[in-house]
Amino acid sequence: MYKKFLKEPLVQFLLIALVLLGGERWINAEDYAYDQYLIQVDDQQLLQFMQLRAKTFRPDQAEAALAALGSEERQRLVDDYARDEVLFREAMALNLDNNDQIIRRRLIQKMDYLAQGFYDEAEPLTEQDLRDYYADNQQAYKKAAEATFTHVFISMQNRPSEEAQAMANKLLGQLNAEQVPFENASRYGERFLYNRNYVNREDDEIGSHFGQSFQETLFALNTAGQWQGPVQSSYGWHLVLLVKNAAAYLPEFEEISSAVFADAQRQQQREVKRQAIDKLMAKYQIEIE
Numbered sequence: 001m002y003k004k005f006l007k008e009p010l011v012q013f014l015l016i017a018l019v020l021l022g023g024e025r026w027i028n029a030e031d032y033a034y035d036q037y038l039i040q041v042d043d044q045q046l047l048q049f050m051q052l053r054a055k056t057f058r059p060d061q062a063e064a065a066l067a068a069l070g071s072e073e074r075q076r077l078v079d080d081y082a083r084d085e086v087l088f089r090e091a092m093a094l095n096l097d098n099n100d101q102i103i104r105r106r107l108i109q110k111m112d113y114l115a116q117g118f119y120d121e122a123e124p125l126t127e128q129d130l131r132d133y134y135a136d137n138q139q140a141y142k143k144a145a146e147a148t149f150t151h152v153f154i155s156m157q158n159r160p161s162e163e164a165q166a167m168a169n170k171l172l173g174q175l176n177a178e179q180v181p182f183e184n185a186s187r188y189g190e191r192f193l194y195n196r197n198y199v200n201r202e203d204d205e206i207g208s209h210f211g212q213s214f215q216e217t218l219f220a221l222n223t224a225g226q227w228q229g230p231v232q233s234s235y236g237w238h239l240v241l242l243v244k245n246a247a248a249y250l251p252e253f254e255e256i257s258s259a260v261f262a263d264a265q266r267q268q269q270r271e272v273k274r275q276a277i278d279k280l281m282a283k284y285q286i287e288i289e
Contacts, residue, residue: 039086046077046081047059047066049080053080112273112277122268125261125264125265129264130253130261130264133263134253137263138250140263141250141260144202144204145219145245145248146203147200147203147206147242148198149197149198149242149244149245150182150241151185151192151196151198151229151238151240151241152227152239153190154189154239155190155236164236167237168238168239175188176227182197203215210238211234213232214232219247221242221245223244224242227239227241228241
């Protein structure tokens with residue numbers, strides 16, 4: 001039966017082909033080993049290597065930088081490229097990339113970063129683009145209300161509110177009679193849970209320390225240069241020397257154009273990257289089992 005099988009022309013042809021192929025591999029074994037361990041380096045590979053290492057994708061800049069390298073610098077670049085290539089090939093030969101979540105995350109990060117490279121193709125932002133962005137995002141640029149003041153505190157912890165208020169009223173007359181300045185406020189009253197002096201503090205912070213009622217009253221006071229109050233907080237009564245209270249306001253575009261440009265540019269970069277990734281995803285069909 002085997003003899004009959006071996007007499008088949010097709011079988012004989014396959015056997016001859018296998019012998020020839022095996023012989024060729026045996027004769028040229030050194031050449032195959034040589035090719036396996038050959039690393040060829042050209043300018044295109046070095047340009048790509050430089051851009052990846054610098055994390056910037058500007059071919060014109062990379063070409064100029066490569067052309068400007070001296071012989072020693074170029075050799076160091078070749079050595080660095082060869083080192084990375086050797087480590088990569090050896091890692092692949094050992095199948096270190098298989099089922100490795102760290103490598104998977106790194107590759108995803110690299111593709112995500114590569115998608116940002118398309119930003120160079122985006123049209124430069126015009127002044128009208130910036131003004132439109134500012135108009136659509138005005139709340140992000142609104143300046144919070146701020147106040148600068150010091151206060152003297154009378155606690156309600158161990159006494160009725162009426163008694164604490166009366167003590168505060170008596171102390172108010174003394175502070176104004178002596179014209180106690182901002183820096184001497186700490187010599188009077190009782191210890192407060194938070195700060196004694198508040199300089200350019202936003203209304204939200206003030207409200208979190210004193211309560212909303214105190215916050216609203218403070219921003220309704222005038223900067224008369226004298227002690228005012230008493231103003232009640234969540235903890236007791238306060239005598240206030242107000243230096244400044246500025247209401248919240250929306251700055252003009254010209255005042256913050258540089259900040260608007262930076263924000264609009266970041267948004268444009270995110271949009272360009274999103275479109276690039278969407279284009280990649282469009283090539284794939286997703287099936288949910």
